[in-house]
Amino acid sequence: MxxxxxxxxxxMKQAQKMQSQMLKIQDELANKTVEASSGGGAVKVVVSxxxxxxxxxxxxxxxxxxxxxMLEDLILSAVNEAIRSAQEMQANxxxxxxxxxxxxxxxxxx
Numbered sequence: 001m002x003x004x005x006x007x008x009x010x011x012m013k014q015a016q017k018m019q020s021q022m023l024k025i026q027d028e029l030a031n032k033t034v035e036a037s038s039g040g041g042a043v044k045v046v047v048s049x050x051x052x053x054x055x056x057x058x059x060x061x062x063x064x065x066x067x068x069x070m071l072e073d074l075i076l077s078a079v080n081e082a083i084r085s086a087q088e089m090q091a092n093x094x095x096x097x098x099x100x101x102x103x104x105x106x107x108x109x110x
Contacts, residue, residue: 018097018098021097022094022097025093025094025096025097026050028049028093029048029049029050029089029090029093030048030049030050030052031048031049032048032049032089033046033047033048033049033054033086034046034047034049034082034085034086034089035047035082036078036079036081036082036084036085037078037081038074038075038077038078038081039062039074039077039078041059042058042059042061042062042074043056043057043058043059043062043071043074043075043077043078044056044057044078045057045075045078045079045081045082046082047079047082047083047085047086048086049086049089049090049093050086051083051086051087051090053079053082056075056078056079058071058075062074
């Protein structure tokens, strides 16, 4: 029974260490950003590692009052690509802690 208790204590310590590392990664990701663009750079979007859109830049040439839908599509494309890149960055950073346990995002870990 003491072996089982020792294993449980060891597992709990490992889980606490992993949780601490995940909190650190979460803080670090909030300060990292990725950038994506569309329309040959006409629209640029910056997203942080915690998936917050931080900045959207639109070149004046992309603004055509006669074709607002094109601008909307460019923005949507750049935002989606930036979010995808930020999620990839998240997965890479989390993978360093989880060692390939298959855990994704922060769901349920924090």
